[in-house]
Every structure is written in structure tokens, then in C-alpha cells.
Amino acid sequence: MDINDKLLMDLANQVGFSGKNEKSVKQAERMAEAYKGKGEDELLKEILKLKQSMKSDRGQYEKQIKAIRSLRGIMNAEQKARMDRVLQLLEED
Structure with a gap:
């Protein structure tokens, strides 16, 4: 592996x-x-739908956010900037 x-x-x-x-x-x-292959606007809509699903279980939501944050270590600067935008969308109320 x-x-x-x-x-x-x-x-x-x-x-x-x-x-x-x-x-x-x-x-x-x-x-x-x-x-x-999906466009950024389409992905943002998907993220907002996913956010509602994720937040229904607070413990699972926190585990998922932690997993997403763990990806930052293998990303370049551009990818990190996009990831930060996604995290901001997921974490804001």
C-alpha cells in the first residue's frame, strides 16, 4: 500500500x-x-447542501472538519486557499 x-x-x-x-x-x-470536472459554482452549491447534512450530527461534523483540515498538509498554496474557502463555508452559521 x-x-x-x-x-x-x-x-x-x-x-x-x-x-x-x-x-x-x-x-x-x-x-x-x-x-x-464540476465547476466552482456547482461545487459551492454542493458544499452548502453537504453542510446541512454534516451539521445534523455535531460529533460527526467535528470529525469531518478535522479530516478536511488534515488534508491541508499535502496541498500547495493555491489548494490551501481553496480549502480555506470551503472550510469557511462549512463553519459559518
């Missing part, structure tokens, strides 16, 4: 996918693939 698989497995576990196994990694990859 390479570092990317390990990272995906760890993140899948943090956001609530059951178990640290290949199925969790595949589920995370499918989710990422579903958003590939």
Missing part, C-alpha cells in the same frame, strides 16, 4: 466510513470522482 492509499483509508475512517479497508478507500475514491 502506498502513502496515498494509507491517507485515503485514514481519511475514510475519520469521516465515518466503516472500517479501514479497501472498500472504504474505493468509496472515498468514488466520491472524489463524482465531483471531478
